[in-house]
Amino acid sequence: MPADAPRLLLLGCGAFGRVHLAALAALGLAPRVLGFDPDPAAATAARAAFPWLRLAAGLEAGLAACDAVILATPVPTHAALAATVLRAGRDLFLEKPAVERAEEARALLRLAAERGRIVQVGLYFRSHPKARALRALIAEGAFGRLHWLAGRFSGLKRARGDSGALLNDAVHFADLLPWLAGAPVARVFAQLADPLGRGREDLAVLQLRFADGALGLIEAGCVLPGRWPDAVVPGAETRKEIAVAGSAALAEVDFAAETFRLRRGRHRPAAGGAFVPEHAPAETVAAPAAGPVQVVAAELAAFLDCLAARRAPEADLRAGALLPALVLDAARRSAQEGRAVAVEEA
Template sequence: MQIGFGNFGPTHLAAWRVLGLADELYVVDPDGAARRRCMDLGIAPDRVSGTVSDFLDQADLVVILAPTDLHLEVCLPVLKTGKPLFIEKPMTANLNDAQALRDLIREQVVQVGFYFRAHPLAQRAKEEVDKGRLGDLRYISGRFHGHKRARSDSGVVANDAVHFIDQANWMVGELPLEVDAVTKDHFGRGHDDFALIRLFYPSGALAHVEVGCVQPGRWNDNIVPGATQTKEFMVSGSEGAVEIDYQVNDLQVHRVRHELVEGIWRPDNRGVEKPYCTVVEPYQVVAAEFQAFLDAVDGKALPLAGVDECGVGMARTLEAIECSSIENRRVLL
C-alpha cells in the first residue's frame, strides 16, 4: 500500500511496474485529484481510497509518500501492525518526531527513502571509497539547485539538501560532528529557498552542500517540467576523486595524488576514467530503492537507509542546521 500520490506518485507507480507489482498496489490519498490521477494512470478504482483503514489489513507492506509533517501521524497505525515501512525522506519533520517513530518500531523493517543510495553512479562512487581507491577522504561537495518552483510544504534544505547530506554521510561512513549553515527565505514563505551548509566529520573530512531555487541550473529538470536543475556531487581523497553530474548521467574518476618533489607538492595525474554512459531514469532508481526494501523484508540484506542513521541522525543534523543559521555559529551535534 502506498499512502500519498503527490508529484512523485507517478514515478513511484512506474517503479512498481518495473518490479511487476503495480497491479497489487493499493493507493491511499485524501485528495480527490490525486486519486483521479492515480486511476488515470491505470490503478483499479477498487484499489484506490482516501482512507488508510480501507486497505491496511490487506497490505503486506506500506510506503509513505505523504507530506513530511504528517509522517509520524500517518505511520502510527502502520507501526501498530508491525508491517514493513518505507518512508520517503526526510523521515519526519523534526527530531522529536523522529525519536518517537524510532521508539515505536518493533521488529518490522523500516527503510528511509534516500534516492541516491540506489543510484548506480552513487554506488560506483561508494565502491571507489570502500575499496580504498580514493585514499583518505578529505572533501565532499554537492550542488543541488536551479530555477524551479518553491514547494509550499517545505524548504530546499529538507527537500534537496538532505539528499547530498545523506550521500556525504554514506561516503564517509559516519555522521557529522559539527555543522554550520546559512539559509535564506527570499520569498517570505516561512521556508528556506537557499542554503549553504558545511559538515565536519570526526575523521577530519569536510563536506559542503549548496542548494536553492534562486540560482540557475545547468540543465532542464528530468522530473519537473519547466524547471532547471544542477545536481552535481564530488568526493575527493588523498588518492583521487569522483565527480558525478546526475542530470546527464556522467561520472568521472580522477586517479591523482600529490607527491612532495623537491620541496613542492605536485599532482601525479594518472588519468581520468569515464566508466558510465548509460542513461538512468528516476523511476529506475526508485525501483532499485524498492527492490532493496523488498530484499530487506525478505531477510536478504539490511535496509539501504536505516532509521537510526538516516531518520534520527538526519533529523538531528537538520535541527543543527536551523540552529546554526539562526544563531550564526557552528553547532555541535
C-alpha cells in the same frame, strides 16, 4: 511476480507517488497495489495515469487490505502517518525526508522496535548506480584518505509549499555524503536565506566537518541557476552533483547529466617546499544511467527483499531518518546562532 509478494498500499498519489506506481508496475507488482490519497484530485490523476490502480475507500480500509505501506505524502504528515502505519502492524517504506526533526525519528524508532516492524527510508541517491560505484571505489581505497565531499542539489524550480531547501533538497546529501565517507558529520556551520519572503529557507549552504576530519559542503535551493532539465519536476532546471577528493584521487558525479569523471594521482613534493599534482588524465567510470523509475524500482526491490528475509534495511530509521535529521537540526541551530555547532549523537 512472486506468488507470495506482499500486498502494498501506496499512501500518497502525488507526483512522486506516481513515480512509485511506475516502478511497481516495472517490478510486476501492479496487481498487489492499492492506492489512497486524502486529496481526491491526486487520487483521480493517479488513476488516470495508471488505469490498473485500485483505490482504497479510506486509510483504515487500505491498511486492513495490505501487508506493507509506501508512504509518499507531504513532509509534515510523515511522522503522524508513519506512526499510524506502525501501530497497525504494517511494514513501511517511508519516502524522504522521513521526518522534519530528529525527535520524530526517535519516536518512530521506538515504535517500530515495539511493533517489530521493518522500515526503510527512500533515500534516492543511495540506489543510484553512480553513487554506488563511487562508494565502492572509496571503500576499496581508491581515493586514499578523503579530505573533501561536496554536494549541490539546487536549481530553478517551484518552491514546495510543505518544506524549504533543507528538507526538500539538502536532506539528500546530508545522508549521501556521510554514507559515502563512512563517517558521520561532527559539526555544521550553516547559513539559510528566505529570498522569496515566504517564511521558509529556500536557499541553504552547509559547511561540514566529518568525524574523521574531512571537510564538506552542501548547497541547496530552488532560486539558483540550474543546468539540466529536472527528471521529476516538469519545467525545472537543476544541478544534482557531488564532488569527492582524497589523497589518491578526485571525482565528480553529475546525476542529471549521468557522468562520472575520475582522476587518479597525488600531489608530490617539489623544489622550494611546493607540492605539485601528478594526476593521470581523467577517466570515465562505467556505471549505468538510471532515471527516477529505475532508481525507485531498485529501492523498492531492496525493501521487498528485506521483508522476505525479515532483516533490517541498510537505510533503516536510524541511518535514513535520525542521522540526516540530526545534521539538519544542527544546521537550523547554527544559522540561528551564527556559529558552528556540534551534531548531536544518535
